[in-house]
Amino acid sequence: AQSVTQPDIHITVSEGASLELRCNYSYGATPYLFWYVQSPGQGLQLLLKYFSGDTLVQGIKGFEAEFKRSQSSFNLRKPSVHWSDAAEYFCAVGAGTGTASKLTFGTGTRLQVTL
């Protein structure tokens, strides 16, 4: 069965600093990988996804992620964090065949941004 590990429960960065959130996955086949963001009281919003091809994926809000098969990782990065980026970030791996697509989420990383 697939699984996702987000080793950092809570991260604090200063506004304008760079950010990297870690994600490691376990899946037997080529994974579909996602990063979602959840603001307080809101549903999840997709930041970016990786299916195949270029291992560096660009997303919304200036985020990017790099798929590294050898390390089973899909870390999220942003060169300069804004105060509005404070939220909870979830990495997920998609599995299944045909029309079925089941997401397994990590436990999330809470990002705090100091001014």
Added chain:
Amino acid sequence: EAGVAQSPRYKIIEKRQSVAFWCNPISGHATLYWYQQILGQGPKLLIQFQNNGVVDDSQLPKDRFSAERLKGVDSTLKIQPAKLEDSAVYLCASSLSGRGNEQFFGPGTRLTVL
């Protein structure tokens, strides 16, 4: 384009009572998901529908949870009877058919069981 709608947004009940949540997916989305998100954890898939058929309900506690998606559009998730450990946010999501399509999430229903 309207997003995924859920109601109610908040619900407080006593243990052993029953509760129901409603979800209206994005128009045209054949696949609908219900997730349970316990505080401090990531969402966990409870059940997945393709049109009005169940694709995956392997993690649904069927002794107390039930879900239906009549007519392949909106869906209801019911808990009867509720337990303290059911306190969580229940998220509904929808997507187009096909593996890897983006799932669009609703705002969720926060359930507190006392």
